[in-house]
Amino acid sequence: MCGIVGYVGHRDVVNILINGLKRLEYRGYDSAGIAVFNEGAELICRKKRGKVRELEHSLSEEPLSGKVGIAHTRWSTHGAPTEINAHPHFDCKKELAVVHNGIIENYQELKDSLIMEGHNFVSETDTEVIAHLIEKFYENDLEEAVRRALKELHGSYAICVVHKNEPHKVVGARLDSPLVIGVGKNENFLASDIPPILEYTRDIIYVENGEIVTLEADNVTIKNLDGARVEKLPEKIGWDIGQAEKKGFPHYMLKEIFEQPEVIKRIINTRISGEKIHFDELKISDEDLLKPRNIAIVACGTAYHAGLTGKYMLEECTRTPVWTDTSSEFRYRDPIVNEDTLMIVISQSGETADTLAALREARKRGAKILAICNVLGSSIARESDGVIFTHAGPEIAVASTKAYTAQLATLYLFTIYMARLKSALGEDKIKELLDEFKTIPSLLETILLRYKAEGNEISHYAKDFKAYYEKRHTKSFFLYLARNINYPNALEGALKLKEISYISAEGYPAGEMKHGPIALIDENPWVVCIVTKSRTYDKMRSNIQEIKARGGIVIGIITSGDEHIKSLNLNYIIEVPQVHEFFSPILVAVPLQLLAYYVAREFGYDIDQPRNLAKSVTVE
Numbered sequence: 001m002c003g004i005v006g007y008v009g010h011r012d013v014v015n016i017l018i019n020g021l022k023r024l025e026y027r028g029y030d031s032a033g034i035a036v037f038n039e040g041a042e043l044i045c046r047k048k049r050g051k052v053r054e055l056e057h058s059l060s061e062e063p064l065s066g067k068v069g070i071a072h073t074r075w076s077t078h079g080a081p082t083e084i085n086a087h088p089h090f091d092c093k094k095e096l097a098v099v100h101n102g103i104i105e106n107y108q109e110l111k112d113s114l115i116m117e118g119h120n121f122v123s124e125t126d127t128e129v130i131a132h133l134i135e136k137f138y139e140n141d142l143e144e145a146v147r148r149a150l151k152e153l154h155g156s157y158a159i160c161v162v163h164k165n166e167p168h169k170v171v172g173a174r175l176d177s178p179l180v181i182g183v184g185k186n187e188n189f190l191a192s193d194i195p196p197i198l199e200y201t202r203d204i205i206y207v208e209n210g211e212i213v214t215l216e217a218d219n220v221t222i223k224n225l226d227g228a229r230v231e232k233l234p235e236k237i238g239w240d241i242g243q244a245e246k247k248g249f250p251h252y253m254l255k256e257i258f259e260q261p262e263v264i265k266r267i268i269n270t271r272i273s274g275e276k277i278h279f280d281e282l283k284i285s286d287e288d289l290l291k292p293r294n295i296a297i298v299a300c301g302t303a304y305h306a307g308l309t310g311k312y313m314l315e316e317c318t319r320t321p322v323w324t325d326t327s328s329e330f331r332y333r334d335p336i337v338n339e340d341t342l343m344i345v346i347s348q349s350g351e352t353a354d355t356l357a358a359l360r361e362a363r364k365r366g367a368k369i370l371a372i373c374n375v376l377g378s379s380i381a382r383e384s385d386g387v388i389f390t391h392a393g394p395e396i397a398v399a400s401t402k403a404y405t406a407q408l409a410t411l412y413l414f415t416i417y418m419a420r421l422k423s424a425l426g427e428d429k430i431k432e433l434l435d436e437f438k439t440i441p442s443l444l445e446t447i448l449l450r451y452k453a454e455g456n457e458i459s460h461y462a463k464d465f466k467a468y469y470e471k472r473h474t475k476s477f478f479l480y481l482a483r484n485i486n487y488p489n490a491l492e493g494a495l496k497l498k499e500i501s502y503i504s505a506e507g508y509p510a511g512e513m514k515h516g517p518i519a520l521i522d523e524n525p526w527v528v529c530i531v532t533k534s535r536t537y538d539k540m541r542s543n544i545q546e547i548k549a550r551g552g553i554v555i556g557i558i559t560s561g562d563e564h565i566k567s568l569n570l571n572y573i574i575e576v577p578q579v580h581e582f583f584s585p586i587l588v589a590v591p592l593q594l595l596a597y598y599v600a601r602e603f604g605y606d607i608d609q610p611r612n613l614a615k616s617v618t619v620e
């Protein structure tokens with residue numbers, strides 16, 4: 001987590017750093033700071049608790065200008081989100097400044113020994129040891145001092161460093177936390193991600209683990225930890241900054257929800273020609289895809305829910321055993337993974353620390369790794385044997401929406417691709433599925449059209465919930481129930497709601513109700529039941545009756561035109577168009593996202609940047 005930016009060039013550095021931090025706020029936003037060489041080449045620092053706008057505000061009151069500097073937006077790991085713990089951090093003499101994303105695991109022992117050597121620490125952070133280590137090794141060569149310091153560190157880092165004796169330089173380095181270089185004309189950039197750079201240049205170099213970068217206005221040098229030069233050419237970025245802006249929507253989350261028909265269309269156009277499905281960038285051959293006898297799917301959060309849905313798809317269509325796990329659990333349970341395993345890792349950011357670690361562990365054990373990933377050039381994309389990009393475009397809101405449905409769509413196509421390879425489905429069935437799949441963008445448009453206008457039904461349900469919640473003295477909460485291929489959507493609906501509205505929400509397979517959770521049902525819970533037409537429709541109807549009989553408030557997500565379900569007197573109804581039950585999760589996901597969005601909006605919360613969260617979880 002945390003976002004860092006560094007700049008050396010001819011423009012006003014403060015502007016570039018502040019704009020850059022705003023574009024990185026999805027990575028953390030509990031405090032922010034900058035260090036800049038002013039016109040007199042003095043190193044000046046400003047920090048503020050809170051969001052980047054607090055820092056911006058303080059800079060407007062007390063302006064600062066210069067052409068070289070570094071900046072940071074923080075998601076706290078070590079030490080509370082206070083001004084003193086905000087980055088940049090300094091050495092004892094305040095001659096050098098460091099910003100850092102990652103975790104230094106051996107910081108306590110380093111700190112103890114640096115204190116014994118006479119260094120003074122002021123913060124509770126792990127990062128401050130980096131500043132003091134560089135100070136210890138500094139002999140008029142910042143790059144060399146950084147190199148020596150890095151050799152002492154265990155853990156993960158992306159850093160930018162400046163020193164008062166070398167005011168025309170920014171030195172950067174990375175190990176297991178992302179860092180990219182933007183190569184401009186008489187200006188160069190470093191950042192945790194591409195959006196801060198894209199306004200100025202499309203020429204990007206991805207910094208690899210173990211590389212140290214020295215930026216000057218007209219020069220970029222990359223070396224490895226032994227000091228040997230690494231030659232790299234920039235890659236051109238194909239998307240533009242407009243894709244990462246709000247385009248008139250009040251929140252990124254809403255904009256991204258409404259982009260979903262476009263995203264699925266893009267996936268269809270990129271992946272399907274005629275009856276063929278192609279994954280051009282996938283470097284795993286068909287023979288290698290056929291060899292493994294089981295499939296493991298590993299991911300975190302929303303991506304894990306997509307993976308759970310993938311299990312239903314792949315088992316049903318390819319008759320291959322599939323298991324799923326969260327990345328953080330997978331690593332520590334001595335998993336049975338070997339040459340017989342195809343491991344699919346799913347990640348929007350491609351930088352999630354637990355998923356990256358799971359990937360490495362599985363690779364060590366001989367599994368083939370296929371990544372389903374949104375971000376080109378990300379660590380997960382680069383370290384996998386093969387990758388299928390989801391083409392969702394940049395996702396800025398912390399709550400994942402379009403990346404989820406893009407993961408589902410990609411998993412559908414991969415499933416059909418595998419089913420064809422394994423001859424597990426006949427060509428007629430494949431054609432039928434592909435034809436139905438191609439209708440999804442227009443079905444999504446139908447849903448979104450219905451819930452677009454201010455005052456639409458879902459926004460009313462959210463209003464009613466807030467009133468009810470207050471009337472019940474805040475004892476109300478949400479349960480999400482579903483069965484079979486929509487069960488992961490119950491988990492996802494609950495996750496979306498809790499992460500942005502801070503209201504307790506749980507997802508359950510509806511069949512589990514009788515084994516415990518039904519004890520929760522009285523007049524307090526609002527129970528979202530996914531009861532679209534499917535093989536488990538009748539079972540879901542029975543579940544709804546059991547909840548209604550105990551006083552629960554039911555929101556039913558139903559298939560449009562299902563009059564039969566209405567006889568159960570559901571309290572609220574959300575309709576989605578009829579589609580093959582196999583594809584229904586993509587449609588059902590959208591009203592779940594909208595419900596979470598409108599509830600959070602009703603409560604007036606910061607939807608795009610919910611408390612305690614960050615978009616990219618690059619620490620364990």
Ligand code: F6R
Pocket residue numbers: 300301302303304346347348349350351352355398399400401495496499615616617
């Ligand atoms: C929830 C959400 C998170 C992410 C999770 C994995 O809305 O966004 O649960 O899905 O942190 O992130 P990626 O997909 O980047 O690996």
